[in-house]
Amino acid sequence: MDLKQLLEKKGFICDMDGVIYHGNRLLPGVKEFLDWLQKEEKNFLFLTNSGQNTPRELQQKLERMGLAVDASHFYTSALATAHFLNSQAPGCSAYVMGDHGLQNALYDAGITYNDVNPDYVVVGEPAGYGLAMITKAVRLVNAGAKLIATNYDLTGPTESGIAPACRALLAPIELATGKQAYYVGKPNPLMMRTGLKLLGVHSEDAVMIGDRMDTDIVAGIESGLDTVLVLSGVTTREECLNFPYRPRLILDGVGDIPAAAQTLAL
Template sequence: MTGEHAIECWLTDMDGVLVREHEALPGAAELLEQWRRKDLPYLVLTNNSIFTARDLSARLRNSGLVVPEDRIWTSALATATFLANQIDEEQGAGTCYVVGETGLTTALHEAGFIMTETDPDYVVVGETRNYSFEAITKAVRLINEGARFIVTNPDATGPSPEGVLPATGAIAALISKATGSEPYVVGKPNPMMFRSALNHLGAHSMQTAMIGDRMDTDIVAGMEAGMHTILVMSGVSSQASISRYPFRPNRIIDGVHELVEEGFVLED
């Protein structure tokens, strides 16, 4: 792409971009208000499938950020949307066995799926702090019996005050090893999550920018989805880490405060 393109729509990651450890980052509140004032479509994206959009909206509000629930797009919502498009309408409601939390089960229910432990169409694994040997064993057996294996996101670990925790990707790897089946992973860095977000907004990738703090998820998926990409240095990336990747974002900034009150045009 060459020349200048007006940015008409924005997608942004949450952690490391808008918040860090539940504290709003500089410029985040102002940027969200700017988008609201200018009536620009946007979505806040997260690979976290534990919470519903309503839950996350409340958590962000506690951090001083006003993000309506219809402006939040989780890997659970992306997974439910993807699976709904896979079901043949003539066969009736799809069925799932879920290893996950309310954010995932709510999204699947709202997409028309029935939760069952008997001959489900899909085994869907998402984030949870309550993995059980019994649930994992059930998932393994159902996949061996023919259920299709879906994972909301590939993150192998997640943060906690005490240190890292095993996350969705780690549990999915355990199930894959036990079944010999690899899952289809919907969340970042699969550009499918970004395309579903664009479809949700009715937006086009050429007029959309993606703001993220990770080269290996936000930036590569945004690039593969055909969007302008903006890397912020307020999260996990460093100048040294950027050089390890064979691709580059369209723009690198210190934080979202640099986007407040500037024009909505990016140069390739």
């Protein structure tokens, strides 16, 4: 796939952290990319492994950065986790290690909070993460609760550098219990299939844009989408060589896409 073929795609699934922003800092070329998506009437979906915020909050976050995007264009690992648990065990309960984005998604799906004898221990990326929380989770899993993680990210980009993400926070619980968590977010095909359904475009006509080889790019490949790695997040061009699979295209950032459209139109 070259840039011309990329421009012809009907649907765009985009990661957010490292692709659209770092923390509260908008990345270069993002406004132009979004303007191009809307002008060309492309179907697009922001599919994020972060479950800290609700779609409405993500909409407002982009609004503060000067971007107007409807809340229907966002799908998070928190929503995917809530959907998965509700399909597995409707009316179940969970001890939740996560912020309000995850808690709200579970509540809306009818899953109640339970720190005594829950069916599940659900781990996201809580701001108040600490030993007391880990210890409670370990005891509940040892007592029979099933271990669920919202996403497979080991680290994530922030304004001030790389920070530990869900898989790193989950490691002590897995090590202490000897139990392996089930990871719901990318690269799990469950989340990608739901994303494609929300996008309303067949996988052959869609592209996955992300900054991580081990979640975004492998998720796109395994779901039959073309893939674009942007170097604006955690993965470098050199690090790509460590993986047994490749993105179809590597760009400095999403701003390269509208720039290419402008060049080809001349």
